[in-house]
Amino acid sequence: MTGFIVRRMLAMVTTLWVVFTVSFFLMRAVPGGPYSGDRNLPPEIEENFKHRYRLDLPLHEQYLVQLTDAVTGDLGMSQRLYDFNVNQVIAQGLPISAALGILAMAFALTLGITAGIVSAAYRGSIADVALMSVATIGIALPSFVVAGLAILLFVFMIPIFPAAGWGTFRQLVLPAVCLGALYAAEIARITRTSMLDVLSQDHIRTARAKGLGQAAVLLRHALPGALLPVVSFLGPATAGILTGSVVIEKIFAIPGLGWHFVQAALQRDYTLTMGLVLLYTFLLFTLNFLVDLSYRILDPRVELS
Amino acid sequence: MSARTWFPLLLIVLALSGVAWAVLRVQLPPADFTFVNESEVASVDPALITGVPEGRICSAIFEGLTRNRSDNLEPELGMASSWEISDDRRTYTFHIRPDAEWSNGEPVTAHDFQYSLRRLLDPLTASRYAYLAWYIKNGKRYTSGGSGLAEGDPVEVELNPPADVPNTVRGKLQYGTLVRVDAGKPDAAGESNARDRVYVVEIDGKVRQFQAADEDQLLPEGIEPCRQVLFESRKLGIRVIDDLTLEIELENPTPYWLDLLAFYPLAPVNKGCLEKYGAPAWTRPENIVTNGAFLLTERRLRDRIRLTRSPVYWDRDNVRLNVIDALSIDDRTTAVNLYLTGKADWVTAPPPVVLREMLAKKPPPNDVKPVPQLTTYYYMVNTTRPPVNDVRVRRALSLALDREEITRVATAAGEVPAFSLVPPAMPGYKSQSFPPRNPELARKLLAEAGYPGGRGFPKLEIHYNTDQGHQAIAELARKQWQRELGINVTLRNEEWASAQDTQQQMDYMLSRRSWTGDYLDPNTYLDLFVTDGENNSTGFSNAEYDQLIADAAREPDETKRMHMLERAERILMDQLPIIPIYYYVSRNLVKPYVRGWYNNLQDIHPLNTIWIDHSVDMNAPQPNEYSRELP
Numbered sequence: 001m002t003g004f005i006v007r008r009m010l011a012m013v014t015t016l017w018v019v020f021t022v023s024f025f026l027m028r029a030v031p032g033g034p035y036s037g038d039r040n041l042p043p044e045i046e047e048n049f050k051h052r053y054r055l056d057l058p059l060h061e062q063y064l065v066q067l068t069d070a071v072t073g074d075l076g077m078s079q080r081l082y083d084f085n086v087n088q089v090i091a092q093g094l095p096i097s098a099a100l101g102i103l104a105m106a107f108a109l110t111l112g113i114t115a116g117i118v119s120a121a122y123r124g125s126i127a128d129v130a131l132m133s134v135a136t137i138g139i140a141l142p143s144f145v146v147a148g149l150a151i152l153l154f155v156f157m158i159p160i161f162p163a164a165g166w167g168t169f170r171q172l173v174l175p176a177v178c179l180g181a182l183y184a185a186e187i188a189r190i191t192r193t194s195m196l197d198v199l200s201q202d203h204i205r206t207a208r209a210k211g212l213g214q215a216a217v218l219l220r221h222a223l224p225g226a227l228l229p230v231v232s233f234l235g236p237a238t239a240g241i242l243t244g245s246v247v248i249e250k251i252f253a254i255p256g257l258g259w260h261f262v263q264a265a266l267q268r269d270y271t272l273t274m275g276l277v278l279l280y281t282f283l284l285f286t287l288n289f290l291v292d293l294s295y296r297i298l299d300p301r302v303e304l305s
Numbered sequence: 306m307s308a309r310t311w312f313p314l315l316l317i318v319l320a321l322s323g324v325a326w327a328v329l330r331v332q333l334p335p336a337d338f339t340f341v342n343e344s345e346v347a348s349v350d351p352a353l354i355t356g357v358p359e360g361r362i363c364s365a366i367f368e369g370l371t372r373n374r375s376d377n378l379e380p381e382l383g384m385a386s387s388w389e390i391s392d393d394r395r396t397y398t399f400h401i402r403p404d405a406e407w408s409n410g411e412p413v414t415a416h417d418f419q420y421s422l423r424r425l426l427d428p429l430t431a432s433r434y435a436y437l438a439w440y441i442k443n444g445k446r447y448t449s450g451g452s453g454l455a456e457g458d459p460v461e462v463e464l465n466p467p468a469d470v471p472n473t474v475r476g477k478l479q480y481g482t483l484v485r486v487d488a489g490k491p492d493a494a495g496e497s498n499a500r501d502r503v504y505v506v507e508i509d510g511k512v513r514q515f516q517a518a519d520e521d522q523l524l525p526e527g528i529e530p531c532r533q534v535l536f537e538s539r540k541l542g543i544r545v546i547d548d549l550t551l552e553i554e555l556e557n558p559t560p561y562w563l564d565l566l567a568f569y570p571l572a573p574v575n576k577g578c579l580e581k582y583g584a585p586a587w588t589r590p591e592n593i594v595t596n597g598a599f600l601l602t603e604r605r606l607r608d609r610i611r612l613t614r615s616p617v618y619w620d621r622d623n624v625r626l627n628v629i630d631a632l633s634i635d636d637r638t639t640a641v642n643l644y645l646t647g648k649a650d651w652v653t654a655p656p657p658v659v660l661r662e663m664l665a666k667k668p669p670p671n672d673v674k675p676v677p678q679l680t681t682y683y684y685m686v687n688t689t690r691p692p693v694n695d696v697r698v699r700r701a702l703s704l705a706l707d708r709e710e711i712t713r714v715a716t717a718a719g720e721v722p723a724f725s726l727v728p729p730a731m732p733g734y735k736s737q738s739f740p741p742r743n744p745e746l747a748r749k750l751l752a753e754a755g756y757p758g759g760r761g762f763p764k765l766e767i768h769y770n771t772d773q774g775h776q777a778i779a780e781l782a783r784k785q786w787q788r789e790l791g792i793n794v795t796l797r798n799e800e801w802a803s804a805q806d807t808q809q810q811m812d813y814m815l816s817r818r819s820w821t822g823d824y825l826d827p828n829t830y831l832d833l834f835v836t837d838g839e840n841n842s843t844g845f846s847n848a849e850y851d852q853l854i855a856d857a858a859r860e861p862d863e864t865k866r867m868h869m870l871e872r873a874e875r876i877l878m879d880q881l882p883i884i885p886i887y888y889y890v891s892r893n894l895v896k897p898y899v900r901g902w903y904n905n906l907q908d909i910h911p912l913n914t915i916w917i918d919h920s921v922d923m924n925a926p927q928p929n930e931y932s933r934e935l936p
Contacts, residue, residue: 030802031806031807032802032803033806036801037433039355039433039839042448042449044428044449044453045431045432045433047499048428048450080347081606082353083349083350083588084585093607095326098323099323099324099326099327102320102321102324156645156646159646163639163642163645164634164642166331167331167332168328172324172328250635250639252639253632253634253636253639263635
């Protein structure tokens with residue numbers, strides 16, 4: 001167990017370093033820079049601007065300086081949001097993206113697993129076909145379409161929810177549902193497939209032979225094993241959902257991290273882009289690690305090595 | 306209960322309380338007036354910003370010597386209660402209001418303006434708008450740092466400040482005379498870094514050598530490190546006569562100087578606040594000290610900025626809104642959704658499709674009233690690249706363009722076809738235009754240039770930054786040019802930052818751009834195209850043009866000056882380094898119960914005169930100031 005954790009930590013540090021290096025050089029390979037603007041700078045001022053953000057150093061020195069800072073937890077000043085450093089931007093945006101993500105995930109899990117179980121239990125029935133068709137459509141529809149339809153329906157035709165913003169629970173409902181819909185569809189399909197797989201196994205036949213009811217067989221004996229693939233899916237999905245969805249955050253004006261991600265890259269905010277990429281890498285790694293740990297709880301046969 | 310049962314339960318409880326915390330901690334009482342302020346603001350430091358959303362906030366929390374009247378934007382008394390102008394119109398003496406106060410209760414003094422204007426000019430501030438203060442005597446030389454210095458100039462050497470003081474505190478100053486500047490060692494590309502320059506300065510009879518370097522940097526024997534060497538700031542045309550009297554001496558008589566003073570970059574900032582907290586910590590709502598009509602009380606990234614009425618502002622009795630929310634929303638459709646559901650009272654840039662639909666109604670609703678703006682949309686031409694280096698080709702392109710079709714099909718709010726750079730709405734000036742559409746003549750010119758019927762004409766490329774609107778216009782231009790001139794046209798789009806870079810490097814043939822005047826004078830358009838101007842980017846260079854712009858800047862007689870500028874624009878419209886396409890109109894949605902909000906030529910809407918009047922009849926003709934015709 002300890003060896004497993006240590007190895008994972010080492011792998012994470014290496015990955016973060018590789019991601020840092022690749023992002024650093026990729027960002028600087030595209031034209032433009034943090035000083036690009038629709039009014040060009042006089043040369044003296046551009047020079048001072050570059051000096052302030054150490055962009056006047058040779059590339060390898062910039063790399064070393066920024067790497068050293070990043071290792072000590074200093075992600076630098078944002079180069080486009082002049083009044084904030086990267087840590088402050090993350091501190092403001094991450095809780096909001098995460099809160100929305102948790103709600104969306106809770107919705108997705110509840111709906112997805114229920115639909116998956118029902119589909120598997122009544123395989124081939126009208127309910128199964130209907131649920132899986134909805135799930136397929138859910139996966140195929142881009143989230144801006146889902147969000148657009150939801151706004152049309154529940155903001156303008158039946159005005160029960162606010163159009164956008166952050167600060168009340170009512171404002172959360174539409175974005176959480178729209179964000180969760182895609183994940184719910186995926187989870188439903190995964191649950192159904194693995195439920196069908198588990199239901200055909202010997203221990204289920206044994207349980208039925210002992211005279212257990214349908215509910216007990218499905219929920220107590222089949223579900224835990226069938227959840228393993230869902231849990232694997234949850235790791236990367238949660239990392240993505242926690243750092244914010246670009247489209248949903250933009251349409252519902254949610255002040256999370258997702259839109260920062262896009263804007264920082266488009267505006268060549270090198271430091272903020274780097275900070276967000278590293279944050280995403282860290283979350284992805286951590287959540288995958290948690291997924292591996294939870295395998296042990298769900299399936300005692302799994303050995304962590 | 307086993308761990309397998311309570312652990313998931315605990316997780317659920319933790320997650321839900323986390324969600325509740327993230328929502329509840331940001332609850333705010335509703336504002337009196339809410340508007341959509343487009344993108345997140347880059348900063349609230351008036352010296353660092355250039356954007357329109359930033360300007361709306363900074364103009365509300367800071368105030369310069371003058372301020373803009375809401376209705377026509379003419380300069381009126383701001384921090385200054387009166388001023389005198391010398392006979393040569395180069396020296397302004399401002400008397401600052403005795404009742405002008407900072408939000409921390411300190412009086413606003415002439416020293417504050419001296420501090421702030423010098424800071425704006427300081428090359429270390431790296432302000433994009435520093436050039437607006439170059440009208441002040443020696444301002445440009447001060448900002449230009451080492452490269453603006455000549456032998457014998459009075460200079461100030463700013464020594465490195467101690468390591469433990471905030472970054473806004475200046476180092477100790479040594480005043481002297483510049484003996485010479487030794488350029489640094491050239492690098493591989495043959496260019497020497499400005500930071501390697503060695504300044505030889507005579508200070509109190511002693512000759513010393515300085516180089517911009519950190520204290521711990523290894524320097525050759527005899528060279529002292531310093532932060533920077535600048536033209537002496539005491540020789541700037543900014544003089545404090547007494548606490549409430551400020552004298553500003555300009556390089557040239559500048560008829561729009563009082564307009565410029567109302568512009569946020571020239572507003573004062575509080576020295577005590579800056580030097581106590583350092584940058585950027587001083588801009589935080591809990592630290593910032595301001596002197597405008599509103600206080601910055603809340604700032605949430607990509608959410609909102611909350612402004613509240615200042616209790617110490619000199620004209621507070623005429624400010625009627627207590628709480629204003631400026632929402633930062635990038636998505637234009639979302640902004641309109643908020644407007645339609647009553648959550649926003651003013652939206653600045655609704656999507657074209659919404660505008661088109663509203664304007665098509667008979668009569669159009671009171672929420673929408675586009676008026677002409679001082680912004681021109683044009684294609685820059687790279688005059689160094691064949692075949693568009695031939696003026697006949699440029700004229701042919703301009704003559705073959707059907708601008709009416711472009712404004713009818715691709716724009717939404719009644720934009721006006723453009724035949725000049727300076728919009729005709731510019732007061733006191735007669736825009737110089739080129740001839741209207743004439744495909745016949747265009748074909749003839751193209752044939753003269755050696756491309757009869759477009760034969761042999763290389764592929765013409767239109768470059769623009771990725772945007773549906775720009776694309777629609779470029780596609781129409783392509784269609785028109787292919788049809789009328791028989792030439793092959795391709796489109797190339799790049800996302801914004803790359804497009805800026807491409808323009809600056811002049812790596813294009815035709816490239817889209819628009820220009821909004823910084824102030825109400827044709828000079829703000831025409832001085833773009835002087836030889837090597839920072840924003841010229843077309844390779845256009847014309848000695849007579851440069852001379853006219855320079856002479857106009859020095860000309861005290863207003864009629865003669867305008868005449869010179871008109872002659873300059875004539876040259877520009879004959880040579881066509883740019884092909885104007887259309888002039889903008891404003892595109893605002895404003896609720897009819899919003900009063901004191903005026904349409905004007907620059908789309909600037911001071912917040913201090915706005916009020917909410919629910920007694921208006923929303924559907925009556927012209928219920929508020931906004932829906933009335935421009936005077």
